[in-house]
Amino acid sequence: MTTLQEAERIFVGTLLIFPEAVPEARTYLHADNLTPGPLRIALQAIYEEDEQKRSCTAEALVELLGRIEAPPGGWAAFLIEASADVTGPSKLLYHARIIANASTKRHALNLVNRAKITLEGSRSDNDDVADALESIDADLLALAKGNNSGIEECDAIDGIDRFLEDIKLGAKAPGINTGIRDLDELLLGLRPGEVMIVAARPGCGKTTIGLQIAINTSKAGIPAVFWSCEMKAQELAERAICNEASINSAAMRARKLSNGQIEEVKYARQNLKPGLCIVHDQTTTIPRLRAHLRRKKRKGKLGLAIIDYIGLMSAPNAESRVQEVSLLSRQLKALAQELCIPIIVLSQLNRTTETSERPQLWHLKESGSLEQDADQVLLLWTEKEGSTIEANLAKNRGGETRMVKLSFLRQYFRVSDLQWNKPAEIYS
Secondary structure, three states, X not given: OOOHHXXXXXXXXXXXXXXXXXXXXXXXXXXXXXXXXXXXXXXXXXXXXXXXXXXXXXXHHHHHHHHOOOOOOHHHXXXXXXXXXXXXXXXXXXXXXXXXHHHHHHXXXXXXXXXXXXXXXXXXXXXXXXXXHHHHHHHHHHHHHOOOOOOOOOXXXXXXXHHHHHHHHOOOOOOEOOOXXXXXXXXXXXXXXXXXXEEEOOOOOHHHHHHHHHHHHXXXXXXXXXEXXXXXXXXXXXXXXXXXXXXXXXXXXXXXXXXXXXXXXXXXXXXXXXXXXXXXXXXXXXXXXXXXXXXXXXXXXXXXXXXXXXXXXXXXXXXXXXXXHHHHHHHHHHHHHHHOOOEEEEEEEOHHHHOOOOOOHHHEOOOOHHHHHOOEEEEEEOXXXXXXXXXXXXXXXXXOOOEEEEEEEHHHOEEEXXXXXXXXXXXX
C-alpha cells in the first residue's frame, strides 16, 4: 500500500519528468493539500511556472528555488530523489486521491481542535453558543465542499468558450424549472445562488405557488425544502395531497373521502417523491435555518429552499423591524450563495395594496432591501375568491419583466398554466 510520503513524492516527481501533465494535476490538488515541507514548496513553484505558461523542468526548478532554504543535501539532490521511481503520469489521479484524503483528514483534525477552543471560550448564553456552533458548521460544510476560500475565479475568455461549447452541444439553460411553463419562459430557470421574492397580500396564493413549485421540482428529482414559519407541517402535507390527488380541501379536512378518493390519495403518495421536505418552525432565525439547510446539503438532499415567510422570521440583534428585515434579506442572499442553491422567499405586501388596483415594488413590506437584494421579485394579485392569479415579474436581473396569468384552483391548492388543469411536468 502506498504511503502518504510516497504518494506526495511520486506526484511531484511525475510533474518534473512529465511537465505536460501539470494542467491535469492542478485540477486534482492545490499545493497546500500536501504536507508542509519541501515537496509542497516544489509543487507550488511548479504550479506558478505553469500559470506563466513556462514548462518547469528539474533544472529550472532548482534555479527558481535557489533563494529558498534548501532541504538537507540541496534542492538538486532532493528533486532527483523525488523523481527516481516515476514510471509515467498514468497513476497521477491515484496518488492525488491519497494526498487529498490525507489533507481532508488533517484539516478536519485542525477543525476539531479549533472547535474545542471556540466552544470553551464562548459565553454560556444561548446566542453565543449558537454563533459558535454556526461557525463550526460553516467550516465543516466548506471542508466537505473542498473549498474554504469562498472565492470563484473565471477567466473571461474561458467563460465565453464554455458558453459557446454549451451552445454547440445544445445544453439547456442553467437553473431549475418551476414546472409552471409561462413562469419559466420569463425566469429561464431558478439559478443557484439567487433569491426570488414572491410577494402578495393574504389569500392571494403565495403559499400555494411556493408549495406548488416545491412539489414540481421534487417530482423532477430536485430535493426541495419548504420551510414554514406559520403553518404546521401536517397541514402543508395534506395540501400537497390535495394538489396531487385533486381532492377538495374541505373533504380532506373533514376526513370524509370516498373509496375512490382514498385510492387517489394512495396514488398521490407514490407520486410525491421523498425529495419534498416540509419543515415548520415558529421561531425561525437565520442560524436555525442555515444549520438545517447545511445538514441537508451535506447529505445531498437540497436543491431548492422556499421560506414562508420572511415577515415571521427574526434577527435578535436588530434595533428595528426595518433593520431586521434588511439584515434577514442580506443573510438569505448570502445563504443562497453559500449553499449554491436558489432560495424563494415569500413576503407580504403593505396593506395599501388592499385598495390599490395592482401591487408594485414599493408595496414590499417593511424594507426596500427585499427589492435590492433579490434577483427576481414576483408580485401576485387575484380578485377575492378568484380563479386566476396575475403574476407580475416586476424585477428580473436575468431577463424581461412582464405579467403572466396563472390558473388558481383554490380547492386543490394548485397553481398552473391557464391551459392546464393540473401541474405541468418539468419539461425535457
